[in-house]
Amino acid sequence: MTFLEFLKTNHVFFDGGMGTLLQAKGLQAGELPERWNLSHPQIVQEIHRAYYDAGSNVVTANTFGANALKFSAEELDFIVRAAMENARLAQAQSGGDQPKFIALDIGPLGKLLKPLGDLEFEDAVELFAKTVRLGVKYGADLILIETMNDCYETKAALLAAKENSTLPVLVSNAYGEDGKLMTGATPAAMVAMLEGMGADAIGANCSLGPKQLSSVVEELLECASVPVLMQANAGLPKLDGETTVFDVKEKDFAEETAALMQKGLRIAGGCCGTTPSYIKELAETAKNIEIKPISAKNRTVVSSYTHAVEFGKGPILIGERINPTGKKRFKQALVDGDMDYLLGEGVAQQEKGAHLLDVNVGLPEIDEPKMLKAAVCELQAVSNLPLQIDTADPKAMECALRCYNGKALINSVNGKKESMDAIFPLVKKYGGAVIALTLDEDGIPATAEGRLAIAKRIMDTAAAYGIDKKDLIFDPLAMTVSADQNAAKVTLEAVYRIRTELGCHTSLGVSNVSFGLPNRDAINGVFFAMALQNGLSAAIMNPYSAEMMKTYYAYRALKGLDENCADYIASAEQWIPAAEAVAAPAKTQEEARPALQQAIIKGFKDKAAQLTKDLLCSVAPLDLVNKEIIPALNIVGEGFEKKTVYLPQLLMSAEAAKAAFEEIKGFMAGGEKAAGKGPIILATVQGDIHDIGKNIVKLLLENYGFDVVDLGKDVPPQVVLERAIALQAKIVGLSALMTTTVPAMEETIHLLKEQAPWCKTVVGGAVLTKEYAEKMNADFYAKDAMETVRFAETVL
Template sequence: MTRKEFLDLINSKIVLLDGATGSNLQKRGMPTGVCPEKWILENSRILIDLQKEYIASGSDILYAPTFSGNRIKLGEYGLADEIEDINRGLVRISKKAIEESNAEKNGRKVFVAGDLTMTGEQLYPVGSLQFEELVDIYKEQVAYMLMEGVDLFVIETMMSLSECRAALLAVKETCDLPVMITLTFEENLRTLNGTDPATAIMVLQNMGADAVGVNCSTGPEKMCEVVKLMKEYATVPIAAKPNAGLPVLIESETVFDCGPEEFSLEAKKLVEAGASMVGGCCGTTPEHIHLLSREISSLKPRSISKNKKRALTTERNTLNIDLNGKFLIVGERINPTGKKKLQEELKAGNLDTVITMANEQIENGADILDINMGMNGIDEKDSMVNAVQEVAAISNVPLCIDSSYVSVIEAALRIYPGRALINSISLEKNKCEQLLSIAKKYGAMFILLPVSEKGLPKNIEEKKEIIQTIIHEAEKIGLTKEDIIVDGLVNTIGANKNAAKETVETIQYCKEELGVATIIGLSNISFGLPERQFINSTFLAFAVQAGLTMAIANPAQDLLMNTVYAADLLRGKEEGDIRYIHRVTSRLMVITGSKPVNRDEKGKSPSSPSDNRNLIGENSENSLDSNPVYEAVIKGNKRNIVYLVKKTLEEGKAPSYILDHLLIPAINQVGILFDKQIYFLPQLISSAETMKLAIELLEPLLKKDEKEKHLGTIVLATVSGDIHDIGKNLVVLMLKNYGFRVIDLGKDVPSKKIIEVAEKEKADIIGLSALMTTTMLEMKEVIRLNKETGLNAKVIIGGAVITQSYADEIGADGYGKDAGETVMLAKKIMGL
């Protein structure tokens, strides 16, 4: 199947996908605890019959049952060495279903999608799995499915945008088949890792995904909002595969509460909201798909928008770049030129100053951060990759990748978990072609520098010609004007008295005639002159009025930044007045040391607009903010926490003081940030790991009675048949950090073993996790055995498919929605 054939299919009809596999196989005899892929191979007739029913119900695309067929997942069952036979065999089964259905003889074309999903391992720097390792893991699985002739690929049930990117690159670097990607979103309309729908589709469609969407998550009614948010940014088809509502327990059987009739009516609304492809996920049956087919049969496919949004992103947020919107600042400070301290740190592999500069620039108002590692004596590529990983982990503003070397830019773009900006592409023929190709591959925007191999343009006409030439070359490979920001090329006013006027003319030409965004390196204008800040700020005001979109500058310069905010105010930009007042009053407080204004629960002043650029920003008003140990836990600074704790001990602080007055308050604050959706899973894990390192150092130093002073004993396990443990591992880490004694039994733990250990260890609480609907009932079995044995342990449950109502139905003593809530629940149960 070519990408053109894929689009032709989308344009011809509402494409109907298939429904659930796992829940239906369980009803047809698949036991819990087995490897689903292996069981399907041994019971292929059951899968063939199920997929034939989906074809008869109207499905146009079948998902081959290769969902967890990657090396890491199969390794959990000891089957990694069988990865080729498993993946090839599973694709053959789906092809057999199509063949037996006689669909083609009846004039229907049904396609087989090779199915990829998460590995369950966390990517570095949160986990230990390197990005390139993950790409190779997916490439291996892709290659085996290609041997059996899959028609396209689907990457589904994803929670991490970085993992989506790795899987997408694996497919696109292996073949030219179409790729669909669907993510799973929580009730807060973000993935577990914090990505929102707009950011997900912006990143993935620009990297070449042929369709992006949502699956699993919820029932069809609640999924509509995700589809609508994606539709606003979409230039590719949107796919939606909702669950059949929520799982409930009826007569000891887990069922979903949305029947086929209700499902079909609600799922039809997904098409009306903008989805071009619909199907079903957990709990759906061939009957659900059959009735959905009936409902959408009269609907016409909507045309796919060609109006591309101009935006950069992080992993969690999108920064819109509007030619008529607010003015943007690109922070220029992360550059070793002329900075001896930074140079020495980079030579030593130390990124402390880089992180400090990133945080300071964000606090001072930077909307984008430029990262430049160009200097002698270091491996620039390694330094750039390390800096990008670290800065991306602690900030929520997009990055601008700044280097003279193509390889350095590509290495950074490859691992950056959002949509970055390249600084820059000029008309150096070979380099221009390479960089444009890289921008296209990784979905980046780029700064167009109007310089050719001959050097600087001699006049404005030559400058315009260079701009037009690069734009034309970009458009030839599928990039658009919305992907480009033209550098106004500021010369020094001391050497050329017309420098300011020529730059202004370039800005006006780009905005009014080409419809392209613009940027300038502001400080060039005043080079060699005294009191440069006055020249820079005045010139900036001229350029903004002419239509300048953004500038590369130092956001710590108050005169410059206040000019930016005043310019937006005077131009009548939306909330320009509020932003100006908040800016100048907050900066005045910094200068005078006056008390801050009252802030709401999210740390903003009552008049301040929403601004989520900084992960922490002003959300913590704890007096410990300036303490380095406290701050290290808040920011997940694993690199320096041991050194900082040792230094604090040398200063005379007792181990118990550090634990009780620095570490515990810090992790409490992290929990608050997570609860308010300012922090997400990666930040929570990073902070928890940082605290773990600190506690490991302190533990031998604590008095015996302090070490044994636990809040309570908790036995934790992922239930029998379930091999997912990311969430459970995080709960273990958090509970230990809070002072609980935790016995972690791991995953796929038999119910009897859980009770035996709880009895032996005199557990106060038993914590159970499940990610699959097929294993939820094991929780009820543990509760039954707990009561029969006469234990006093309270049972709390959690996991992606678990709800409060399910906890109530099976008689659990509590439900923990996430790690932070589970800690609070455990403390409540213990009366703390």
């Protein structure tokens, strides 16, 4: 009988703690337990056998920390082989007559992934893959990925397991007392991602006792359509004189775990502090508990690294602004590789109330797979909203889905064979819900009936790939009502019938309906309300649109989805114009010019932007820059140098100036680009992950009109050199915060001096001094951002 066959009709008992028992046998703190597979095989075998004797169906081989970060390739091979052999011998020696299996155990790598730490996602996948391949080679029956406290690392491990084996994979996370992972994910978010990627069971282990884990397990049971597992600790460790003891004893542990098995927990074992006697007690206590069938939950869910968003609980707003179509300023930013602009759009839409962000960076002149991947990674560093990945290029889609942290919404598939052939395998592999457009080789049917027929065909094809209809969100296509008077009616009918006849969710790009009409917002808002009333689940929309947001809040209040109308009331304030704003006449040029200077000096971002916008109607852009913005910046900069202005104020002014520049850029986008000075390359050196200082320098340099190319943090010397040569940069600025990374800075300077001798180097950072900088052969040491600006002015 295979493990999965056994799981189908039985409760499965795992083993308990290994580390605690090895320590009792003499394993020293700081010593790697995996080496004991080779040095003390009998002890490891005895522990495994004791668990089998106690009634465990599965023992986890002693490979928790067996990875290529801790061991050489050769030693890793020996360790995994010995670990499997130890488990196999124990299995043969045990007298227990229950079915017995061996799991390859995979624990965390002990490093945080980027952007929080320094480990690349793909490197993590490869590290896990090495262990997985050895586990397969040496005969594991299944893989247990456990104690993972980060969503992204869990994804890397599961991806590695799926790409390198056909074994069943069980995935278990370590939840804290707040019911979340250390990096913030809820159980619902983990279920969404793991189930989408094909985990065979999902669960919780370590960190807490069974009682404290019960709310997490209950949430898992509520969300998961696969078996749920739990391996709790024997409570919390406490110091009893010299030794550590755990505060939950066998009987309580067994009863508390069994209580969860009554509720549907299918796989149970123990973690830290538990011993064979805990498992024996558990197997005994739970032996007569009836098996609860695993039911499909039919929830349509997408997730980020913190939370899940479920369709059907209320209208879902998908912000559409990250899309270059028809936006000159956005196109310019993409071509320039100016990611900050895109990130700003993401954060602003979240603040306006979007639940998901659509991400589209498709432009003919850019490398879309590379750009989309970068956009997804960077957006996930500034926003915790789930993303809707929007591209027509399957290669770009795969790049983005692979690096996405969570379960993405995929935009889109349609009824064409070519589209389904390209997209469905990606959905199956990486998980995801997918927007399905009801069009095919013959175009968009004119009737609701026709669109429904395509939807059905898409459903059938998806099913053939093993993709459930719950992960299909149909978009029956909002067509322009000014071109066809029946267009809106047909779409609304299709929405209704897909929801009621097919039981699927729907989404619409609402604003298409008003194309070609004046005051489009009015049409959009009403059409949105009508669609919601017909069962629409989500809209791809502009969160800045007042009418759309009014409809959203009003609909929820009227549908009883907004307790005490609280959200509606809170949102209403912004629609009632403040009396003074209405009364205040627009400022004249004479009033606005000094006001702009003041706004920049005081650091009022929004005011600076608004005044610039007003002034651009009557003043030439260059005039504004040279006569207002730069003088204001100089006043603040000189104040900083004289120590009458401090760093926070300097930055606030710089941001206000940047907001003014942003208006000017928007005004001039597409036209002549003002010749900037530069370029200047900035980078935080290899090994260093702190880039606050570098970003401050960047902001100020940009405000003073320099073109800055920011290479980011942890940048290898070779990369700095390559870019310096490619761009013929006259200045490279390097930042380092830690003494340990100064050698990397020195090496970078050395390379530049040798191979890009025209290039001046300026260095800064907490640990540097003028003397240090000279010793490293840097051209200039800047003690703060203003000094860098002054230096750049002398060079360029």
